Every structure is written in C-alpha cells, then in structure tokens.
Amino acid sequence: MNVSRRNFLKGSGLAAGTLAVTGKSAHANIDSPELRTKGLQTSTTICPYCAVGCGMIVHTKDDKVVNIEGDPEHPINQGSLCSKGSALFQVANNERRLTTVKYRAPKSDKWEDKPWDWAMERIAKNMKETRDRNFVKEEKINGEMYTVNRNEGFAMIGAAALDNEECYLLGKFARAMGVGYLEHQARI
Ligand code: SF4
Numbered sequence: 147m148n149v150s151r152r153n154f155l156k157g158s159g160l161a162a163g164t165l166a167v168t169g170k171s172a173h174a175n176i177d178s179p180e181l182r183t184k185g186l187q188t189s190t191t192i193c194p195y196c197a198v199g200c201g202m203i204v205h206t207k208d209d210k211v212v213n214i215e216g217d218p219e220h221p222i223n224q225g226s227l228c229s230k231g232s233a234l235f236q237v238a239n240n241e242r243r244l245t246t247v248k249y250r251a252p253k254s255d256k257w258e259d260k261p262w263d264w265a266m267e268r269i270a271k272n273m274k275e276t277r278d279r280n281f282v283k284e285e286k287i288n289g290e291m292y293t294v295n296r297n298e299g300f301a302m303i304g305a306a307a308l309d310n311e312e313c314y315l316l317g318k319f320a321r322a323m324g325v326g327y328l329e330h331q332a333r334i
Pocket residue numbers: 193194195196197198199200223226227228229230231232
C-alpha cells in the first residue's frame with residue numbers, strides 16, 4: 147500500500163486524537179499480550195548468555211518455541227532484556243542450528259554426522275586416556291614429597307548458562323578428576 151505524506155500525517159493525527167480522548171491507542175486490543183499468547187504453553191527460564199541471569203518467559207506451541215520475552219516477575223530484570231536476550235528466539239528457531247554431532251577425523255577435511263552415544267563414548271575414552279597420561283600423584287616441595295593427585299591434562303570452564311546446582315556438580319566432577327585449572331566465565 148502506498149502511503150502519502152499527507153495520509154500518514156492524517157493517520158497519525160487520528161491515532162493521537164483517539165489516545166487523547168480514550169486514553170488508549172486505537173490498536174491497543176489487537177496487540178494485547180493476552181491475544182498474542184492465548185492458547186500457548188508457558189514456561190519460565192533463565193537467559194543462557196551472560197552472568198546477569200535475566201528471567202524469561204517462553205511460549206511454545208506443539209513443542210515449538212513461538213515466543214520468548216522478559217519475565218516481569220523476575221527480581222533481576224523485571225521484564226526487560228538486552229538486545230542479545232531479546233533475540234534468543236532465533237537460537238531456538240534457526241535453520242543454521244546444529245542438531246547432530248559433527249565429527250572431523252584427524253587429517254580429514256570433512257565433517258561427518260555421528261550418533262550422540264558414539265560421541266559420549268569417545269569423549270569419555272579420551273578423557274580417561276588424557277587423565278592417565280597427565281596424572282601427577284606426588285610432588286617434591288622444599289625437599290619433601292607430597293601427595294598432590296593433580297591432573298595436568300585438563301582445564302574446565304563453566305559458563306553463565308549453568309545454575310548453582312550445575313556449577314556445584316561440575317566443580318565436584320572436576321575435582322574428582324584431579325582438575326586444578328577450574329574456572330568460570332562469569333567471575334564476578
Ligand atoms: S538478557 Fe542480556 S543482560 Fe540479561 S542475561 Fe541475557 S544477555 Fe545477559
């Protein structure tokens with residue numbers, strides 16, 4: 147539709163007039179949150195991007211994410227989201243999102259699709275081999291031998307997407323593996 151400058155100004159004047167008389171926009175009902183989310187499944191989550199940890203409401207239909215917005219009842223962000231958090235919808239709905247394990251064998255120039263079980267087994271095997279190869283049982287400090295049980299072949303880093311319980315479990319797992327280089331991206 148072509149909108150001339152004159153028509154645009156006339157329309158804007160009408161909308162402003164409606165607002166002044168009724169206190170509501172002429173289109174308020176069309177954009178009401180109730181209509182937008184009616185019949186959708188609602189659940190809450192935490193933004194996975196940064197350590198601020200903003201609360202979000204996720205709307206789904208037939209197991210597909212159809213809307214994500216800030217949670218007004220969340221004490222941290224009270225409904226607001228930054229531009230990254232506002233675009234989270236595109237993480238769930240994105241044709242470029244990888245949904246399978248991609249593996250590139252040593253010296254190969256191709257990625258192959260692999261099953262999750264295959265990947266988990268391979269990761270576990272590599273972790274075991276790396277730990278055994280790099281495990282330091284004892285160390286001489288100031289002429290005395292001390293038991294250190296340190297795995298120098300690993301480093302582990304957590305991210306803001308982890309909640310308290312996941313961080314606790316990751317920390318425990320890392321220490322059980324003898325990891326000394328244990329860090330978290332959200333070091334605040
Ligand atoms: S919405 Fe923005 S500020 Fe909030 S947690 Fe996500 S990335 Fe951080």
